[in-house]
Amino acid sequence: MSGAADREAVFPTRQSLGIMKAKLKGAETGHSLLKRKNVSEVSYCQVADVFTIRTNIALEITRRIDEAKRKMGRVMQIAAFSLAEVSYAVGGDIGYQVQESAKSARFRIRTKQDNVSGVLLPAFESYLTEGNNDFGLTGLGKGGQQVQRCRETYARAVEALVELASLQTAFVILDEVIKVVNRRVNAIEHVIIPRTENTIKYINSELDELDREEFYRLKKVANKKQRDNAAADAEMKARREAMEKNESGASKQDSGPADILAAEDDDDVIF
């Protein structure tokens, strides 16, 4: 590996090795979880499922968006056609009148949040305000039924639009979340795990180096000690031999203890 650039700045100690190993393990577990690989830990199962669920939901939503868009096409066509019917029946432009007599919204939407496996998705829910019939009298003389029906048709069209908007918002958010997860998987796979591995390798090599140094030092110390010991042993041995010689000499000269100093002065030791 390229060395210092691709590892974390830690001191190569046993403690940080332990930390790094724990980190690597965590990263690998997380990675396999996010990648939906075989998961052994029960406690993380939920997390793994979350990802699957999210992806499935995203697929489901794409399908529903597709449906909703097709539906919208149909509904809008019918709605536009019902407007044509109105203009046929009324025989004129009622747009202005309708605009002016509409005072408050009849068709409203409520936003609520759906918690889909930890992602908060906004859901739009449409409802009709009761008793709000601002232009109920439009086309009273003629074409009133067409006007009302046109309004209902358009209400349905708007409903389809709201549904589509809800789905698309959910899709965008889910997409974002899934992208984030993917990014995270990639980050773990390509950055965190190699880096942690590098760090461990580095720490290991440093520790090995230290070990080898230590070993050499110990060996040196042992050598020295051995040499010293050998020298000490030899001296000891010589002394002992000399002593034995003296003792035997003394026992030859006189049995009484002689003056050791004098005797030694007399007899040089010959090796």
Add this chain to the structure above:
Amino acid sequence: MEGLLFNVNNGYVEGIVRGYRNSLLTTPAYSNLTQCETIDDLKLQLGPAYGDFLASLPPNPSTSALASKTTDKLISEFRYVRANATGSLAKFMDYVTYGYMIDNVALLITGTLHERDTRELLERCHPLGWFETMPVLCVATNVEELYNSVLIETPLAPYFKGSLSHQDLDELNIEIVRNTLYKNYLEDFHNFVNTHSDMAGTPTAEVMSNILEFEADRRAINITLNSFGTELTKADRNKLYPTFGKLYPEGTLMLSRADDVEGVRLAVDGVHDYKTFFDAVSLGGSSGPGNMGGGSADGKSLEDMFYQKEMEISKDAFTRQFTYAIIYAWVKLREQEIRNITWIAECIAQNQKDRIGNFISVF
């Protein structure tokens, strides 16, 4: 008797209008129109009848542009006839325009109530209901001023006076105002054709009474049907019914008491035509009368049948000689034609060919 002197003043106009009637689209022409694939084809097919007016349209015009151009033709022809009309015929033609005037004034009232710039609304007004002093109405900034200027400046004053005050304009729904005016207008028109010395006892009075009675009945029935489920009370509803027509007085009384479609059916039982309509509607569409949309492609709505009937009456008007009614009938036929063209154009533009036959062709 009327034949003796009619042509002295009105012969030319009658001739012209009969000529116009001949230029209306016929069933073969309509079937050609329904074969068109694009609006451009349609425009080409309309060439003989509307050539000059459609020439300025861009390729593939919108249906609304088409409608406004075809209306332009009606307007210019009407103005020509109006310019050549004299005496009681001129007055009669003015009466024809009052209906459109009511719509325009209602539009201006709506604008004033919501404090919009009413000058912009002038463009939206129906050209047939245009009167010279209409821009004056735009000066008014509040409803009271508007009310006063309407009373002074417009021919509609008699319809306002007596039944609507300026507070009413403020408080009542504009639709109720409009329909009150229309009721007064129909009654006045009916009165006019039956009492004016030039018209009383002539075919004009006869034909126009027939047309106006039908119109009055149609409005009464429509108002009743459309008011179900709205805040319009029965008493208020009763005020909107014209006081003549085949249904008046028993039918309208029953209409005013009707609570549902069944009640309306009972009310119109006495008049054969309307009874037939209701029976046909209940047979055709299961979802009640007035059902033009949705599933049934061939099921005709009540509205359609009323239009059909109106067209038949208008067509019959041309069988009479020496009558002003042909002008009214011609305008109505022409309006229907414009609606038909717009409908066909809509169907082509929106690719809904299965409903394209839903127009009314009488010739």
